Amino acid sequence: MIRVLVIDDEALVRTGFTHILNAADGIRAVAAVSGGQAVQAVRELRPDVVLLDIRMPDVDGLTVLSELRRMPGPPVVAMLTTFDTDAYVEAALRSGAAGFLLKDTDPEQLPYLIRTLADGSTILASQVTRTVVDGFLGRGVRDPCAVRLVDRLSERERAVLALMAEGLSNAGIGARLHLSTGTVKGHVGAVLEKLRVGNRVQAVLVAERAGLLRSPEDGADR
Structure with a gap:
């Protein structure tokens, strides 16, 4: 059973993702919380995968991500957002996010994406793949x-x-x-x-x- 925690400031998003995930075989949404409850929820529930909103009014998602990554045995974290600008992609991936999903991800694909993340693979929304490949990575200049x-x-x-x-x-x-x-x-x-x-x-x-x-x-x- 893959345990998933949804962190988002919008109640409708939290409810929608919870229903989709709980309807899938082998996946359980253990909780859906706002940003202010995020770190404590992860400590208490120990999810395998976290879907984390990158921009929330009560707390910055990137700050939450950094805190989660410092935990012993941190969960896999995929950023969940409507934003696909270079700055957000770069900041999330360089901070240790294992994926970057847009909120309009096809509901039928979501369980597959969760399983892929839990398996240790990378997930990037198609809309941001080109940003990763051609944007902030500095193609043409070797480090x-x-x-x-x-x-x-x-x-x-x-x-x-x-x-x-x-x-x-x-x-x-x-x-x-x-x-x-x-x-x-x-x-x-x-x-x-x-x-x-x-x-x-x-x-x-x-x-x-x-x-x-x-x-x-x-x-x-x-």
């Missing part, structure tokens, strides 16, 4: 620090990281590389440790800044 970190990876770990960037789950990576899910999980853990990051999204950002994910065509254009 020497990121290059040094990526150079620590083995060939297999680089292959795993490239598939992480495609948004594949551990099972999906295993199928592509003909590895067991357990083996992939070990490689993912090694990648995160060597890149000194806390989740897959941050690992992909390091890989992008190092130039690992660029195609030959990208290089030819510069």
